[in-house]
Amino acid sequence: MSKASGRLEFWYEFSSTYSYIAAMRIERLAEAAGVTIDWRPFLLGPIFQAQGWNTSPFNLYPAKGRYMVREMERLAAEHGVPFRMPAVFPQNSLQAARLALAGAEAGWIVPFTKAVYLAEFRDGADISDRTVLEGVLRGLKLDPAPVFARIATADIKERLKEQTDLAQESGIFGAPSFIVGDELFWGNDRLEQALELAKGR
């Protein structure tokens, strides 16, 4: 087993298709590189709003949106990851992100993150629907009630806000993003390059 020599922050947004692809492949690549991943869910919505966008750029700019869908098909085939566009896009990811922060406290953020992404982009489910998120939690052998009680606290709400503020202060403008030391990398396709840098740290 390789010993982690470096750290990489993986900043992801639950409504982001490219974040999904990155989430499904980052563990294997990080293990091979001996790099520890710090999973950092955040919300792109407030960052997009600060740029004057009220929805995803893939909706605002249709040519870009069509391209993204085609590229997702290619990436899914390349990486052996199932993919379909959900009926609603982008999805409201607020509850999922708060749950992920509860999972970070309790040690289940990684399997939770992947299960939410699969519900959304493999099964086409609506991750703003509480019953969908309850199903994800149950799939991880977790009792949904106390977890939802936890994310209703001001503490978790504030922590997600801080995490999103920190993303913005770090220069993040899209997802996924990777941070190694002071270096920012944007996009699923930069994951290998970011890991290469993290390796040397």
Next chain:
Amino acid sequence: MSKASGRLEFWYEFSSTYSYIAAMRIERLAEAAGVTIDWRPFLLGPIFQAQGWNTSPFNLYPAKGRYMVREMERLAAEHGVPFRMPAVFPQNSLQAARLALAGAEAGWIVPFTKAVYLAEFRDGADISDRTVLEGVLRGLKLDPAPVFARIATADIKERLKEQTDLAQESGIFGAPSFIVGDELFWGNDRLEQALELAKGR
């Protein structure tokens, strides 16, 4: 010498930093892949305007702009390509694009394209300045006067307009873009993937 088995359209904009990196490395990669490159200068301005943008997204969205400059430094180092941001960005690329189309007729589009990019992103020159473009032409042992007379014709002006319309109809929304058959690839970092597809054709 490898025999070309496929074709790839290389759509580039003279004011685009990522197009510059692609232009500097595409010949070597295409030669190795045995792929013929069809050099297609076009204007992003009208496409951006149709999206409601009056300048580069790197100016409209400062975090994205700062990231681009840092990534250019990394890419330049990785590919051994000189780079500096010109004082004016983005530059007005209309005359350069028209000259490139004259060069496509006359067989010097490739060296002209690279020389314009080097003037802009290695030397920091202003490529909307006619004397800069005249210098580029002279560097290629071309007499500037008849070339500028050629691009003043309605024919060349119309051809650039058609090329830009065709880019938009092909779903292009940024530069560089690569087209292989019906498949569109956006971004310098997709060049290898596009060549891989072109190879099989």
